[in-house]
Amino acid sequence: MSEVPQRAVVNDPIRFGVLGCADIARRRTLPAILREPTTELVAVAAREQAKARAFAGQFGCAAAADYRSLLSRPDVDAVYIPLPAGLHHEWVGRALEAGKHVLVEKPLTTRYAHTVAMVESARSLGLALMENLTFLRHGLHSAVLDLLEGGEIGELREVNAAFGFPPLGPDDIRYRPDLGGGALLDTGMYPLSAARLFLGPELEVVGATLKLDPDRGVDVSGSALLSTPDGRTAQLTFGFEHAYRSDYVLWGSEGRIVVERAYTPPATRRPVIRLEHEEVRRELTLPPEDQFANTLRAFVGAVAVVGQRAAETVEICARARLIDEIRVKAGQPRVRLPHEV
Template sequence: MSERTPAPRPVRLGLLGCADIARRRTLPTILRESSAELVVIAARERAKARMFADEFGGEAVKGYQALLDRLDVDAVYIPLPAGLHHKWIVRALYAGKHVLVEKPLTTRYADTVEVVELARSRGLTLMENLTFLRHGLHAAVQRLVDAGEIGELRMVDGAFGFPPLDPRDIRYRPDLGGGALLDVGVYPLSAARLFLGSDLEVVAATLKEDPERGVDVAGNALLCTPDGRTAQIAFGFEHSYRCEYTLWGSQGRIFVDRAYTPPPTWRPVIRLERQHERRELILPPEDQFANTLRAFVRAVGASERPEQSADTAAICVQARLVDQIRDRARLLRDHELSRGHR
């Protein structure tokens, strides 16, 4: 009788920071996936870690470094505020841990390149948890474009915005990497890059700043490829809800709603319009958080990481474009706008 090959040991994960996104989406996903095991939860206060451990399992520890010093942790998930990502990615990589980190990977292009190179040099997986990119919806859209359903793609138009947040929300804190560009602008920006390629450049941009908080609360950007295809993106914290993108081609257009944050039970709809035709393609539901976790586990277990190389190259392009939006933005402040209307 042939012996069965034993199942691979689950990747032993540690949670570095008890954030809301971890509680709502990522930790429930980990509990459902047999390929990963939550073993340690770290917070600045042990009571907060204990609260999460009571709900999701694992051991509660005080302090992030205490988690990184443990030998029973293969990888860490970092949902800390964006302004803390660079510091704790570096520390985790030097501790020999693979890293899954919430978007954005870091707040600056130079920091992103640094941690990507550090992960590569140490043979470790570094992945950004921008989960919408791993939903099959967008691959289905790409297949329609490749099949010529809208002719030649000319333009991508994307938007992600929602009403104002709780005034105490960390996304209003500049010291923690807050602001609409890093929190929601990265979604339509990433969609533009996904469909138009990595040679996009920012032509013009605006950022509206809240002078009391010192962070951007809204913005727009115009981007262009060398061959003249364009993207327009809009984002912010002071809008009615929009979460969409449109691909406009020479013979038609494709529209996708709920593009970036579909619930796992959502059946995505692709609307295709041509001159004398309108049709809808309804896709099966998918859990993009589960897809990302599985991709991360595969990368951790792989001896070579070609998928990760493609991912990190795309992350670096994204970080470059974010820096370009900041550099080229006309900065609009609420008090200046109100004075102009008097």
């Protein structure tokens, strides 16, 4: 196991290496790393050297020979991992063993037990470990929480949250069970996280359904009903076979809060909160924010305190537990991945 990389000066930028050349890395995360003064892009690695070189040329960094050689670089403090979900457990573990802080695309792993193990490993090594679930870092949702706490819609009774989009290309990795594909792990994370944000940590899964594509062997849509001990509920819908939808509705005793484009807004979008009280409707428009940049700043903060904030790790594990529970309630066995024992 390698020692944690030491930066020469505390205020030096966090030096990132990237494992994988996914589209989300190209479109959102790597541009944010380049823009942020507290982060620096050092190198990228891919399964195909030509792809790594192309990415490196686009973003002005080095191309590592492979994943292992990138992890061995002494000039890399942290690793961003946008690999398919089924590869996260292996490469998050390898990155932590190499002494690197880790920012990984959601989900952290495809299994609750593996997620807990990775969180514990990061804690014991004094390393930061964070899911790149960026929407939670957008100030829009803090503004909604402030409205709730201020009694804008009375007592919150129900959260209805949905995230779905049309079918993917036939070769998309999210259709591959061996790579941890499926709608629950990809799109289900968003409405689930919104439900926990607004209803708190005591949510339990009451029922769930997952629609399996028999030809591909992955779930392509699903829904779940969750409840708190005092009877407040969350209804979640997600999938790959819908017209685009990305929203949540908070239904209270005195009104509703409606947020559209809730999970993946462009950095230039001015988010709108719609407030509904009987026949009266009004809108609050907020300034635009780059939630990817916000997440990078939070990650840099976690690195600066040498390790993982307790609240962050609790939330990561709680999401993983609920994902497992949804699968169990839906009666769908989890696909065993090639590297698992």
